[in-house]
Amino acid sequence: MTTKIAIFGVGLIGGSLALCFKGKPGITVVGHAHRPVSAEKYISRGVVDEATLSIEEAALDADFIFLCVPVGKLDEYLTKLSSMPLKKGCIITDVGSTKASIAAAAAKLGLEDVYFIGGHPMAGSERSGVEAATPLLFENAYYVLTPPPGLPEGVYESLVHLLVYTRAQIVKVDPVEHDRIVGAISHLPHIIAVALVNQVCDYNETNSLYRRLAAGGFRDITRIASSDPLIWRDILLNNRDIMLQMLSDWNEGITSFVQMLEAEDGEGITEAFAKANDFRSELPEGRKGMITSSFDLYIDVPDHPGIIGKIATEIGINHINLSNMQIIESREDVPGIMRLSFRQETDMERAKELLNNMDYSISL
Ligand SMILES: NC(=O)C1=CN([C@@H]2O[C@H](COP(=O)(O)OP(=O)(O)OC[C@H]3O[C@@H](n4cnc5c(N)ncnc54)[C@H](O)[C@@H]3O)[C@@H](O)[C@H]2O)C=CC1
Ligand SMILES: O=C(O)C(=O)Cc1ccc(O)cc1
Incomplete structure (x- = not known):
């Protein structure tokens, strides 16, 4: 028996969740897209198993529905879904950065045989869109759930069980708090x-x-x-x-x-x-916070063709996770400065050692 997960809003957060679930035993991930070109992109990037432009088709038979659209659109999507014939026992959740209004909207809809549990993965970045999605985004972060009063315990547990794939730590919090x-x-x-x-x-x-x-x-x-x-x-x-x-x-x-x-x-x-x-x-250390850190290396790069590709390739073949790369200054008369950003300090240290060994001049 397969578990179908539908994702509405396959951007940074929806795409990252899709990548956490895709390929796991018995799971099929379906992404809803606004436009045909987005649907093609989700498939070509390997973020979802299937992509559809139809809300009905995405929601049909889904066991879990994740609403990953902007906060101002959450009510609209939830209301639309509530009028559709969803699978009995389907769990709808969202990832919006606020929780009180969507919890109130769900309570007002009086859903029958389907359940709404508010959610907020407390990790992200300043980047957006499916291009920035990564399955590592939620690792070691908190993931807030706001189950409504009276929700059957088994329903809550099924969502928590699925979210194990995110490697985040689940915390139950009241939506207003x-x-x-x-x-x-x-x-x-x-x-x-x-x-x-x-x-x-x-x-x-x-x-x-x-x-x-x-x-x-x-x-x-x-x-x-x-x-x-x-x-x-x-x-x-x-x-x-x-x-x-x-x-x-x-x-x-x-x-x-x-x-x-x-x-x-x-x-x-x-x-x-x-x-x-x-x-x-006294702030906690060692756990990814809401506002994520970035560890940057600045490298003087000579103006040689192909140098950027060479550095990126070295970092890639050494399995160092790079979160961003930018040329800050590149003029004919001066060497360029390249900024490499890492989410983990250990990745930055490994890259520094690697590039030092390649005789690049590095400043922190
Ligand atoms: N950016 C972050 O770091 C975090 C964001 N969130 C929440 O996650 C949700 C999604 O945010 P991101 O993934 O960052 O955004 P994003 O811009 O990367 O993705 C939004 C997705 O929603 C889709 N979408 C569907 N209907 C839309 C409409 N009517 N207008 C605009 N876009 C529409 C877009 O096509 C896109 O795929 C938001 O509710 C946000 O509050 C939660 C945690 C972290
Ligand atoms: O850019 C950053 O580090 C963030 O602040 C990410 C973020 C944005 C919105 C959220 O609801 C949670 C986390």
Whole structure:
């Protein structure tokens, strides 16, 4: 007997889930696509077993349905599915970055013989689309589930059992509590990163040195400002009430810095840094967080044809997982700088050793 998994929204998260499930014993993964060219891409990239443009065909006989579309579209997909003849016992889940509104929408629909369990894999990246999908995305990350009250335990267990393939750690959280916590540790940092980058962008209008000198730390702490604008528009509007409250708290924190600077209150500034230092040193280590780290290597590359391919090939044949590769500067008169990004520090260290042995000049 096969287990059919239907994925709506085969992008970064939907595609990564598909890759976790595809090829596992007795599992068939079907992806729903908007456009014929997307369907072809899902198949040619080997992300799904089958792709269809029909919602009905994807959902028909599915044992599990994953809604991996932008947050603003979740209700619409769930409502459409609720009016279709789904397989008895089918479990519908989502991956949206907010949980309260979709849990309320599902409760209102009063589903019969099918179940909805909200979900949020708490790992991702600033990249989007199926091109960025990887089966390793959720490994060692938390995966929140928000089962509704009264859900039969066996139903919850079947979803948890399937999610073993993601290698994530499942945690049960109340949907409203989820939105507050994630609002603070993910949504607020995204707003701050965007506001910070845009502030510097405005200064740069008058002096382009701002952009040229904004390397290293500034790039690191603002990486998430490169996230997909439409995905984030939906998340922030959906979590609007909580974000408004948190931004008001943020304003208080910033005002307190304004006051300390105005009063030249060195003691206050020292205390603020010491408090942050203490709390931060107690953050868990060794588990992938919501905002993922990136470990970067910068390499001077001589302007030889084929050099990029040579480096990429060496890294590939040594099975080092590279998450991104970019030429930062390549002009005829100066050597180019290539940035290689890794999700794991160990991968970065291995690449560094390999490239050192190949006599490339590396800086961290
Ligand atoms: N990006 C991240 O790191 C994370 C995102 N999420 C959540 O996962 C969901 C999907 O996000 P990503 O995979 O990052 O986005 P993505 O842009 O990579 O994928 C979205 C997919 O939904 C499809 N789609 C279907 N109907 C659509 C419509 N009407 N408008 C736009 N796209 C439509 C797109 O074709 C695409 O395949 C969102 O709900 C997001 O909040 C959850 C955890 C992490
Ligand atoms: O870019 C990053 O590291 C992220 O912040 C990824 C992310 C985005 C949205 C989520 O709901 C969870 C994780």
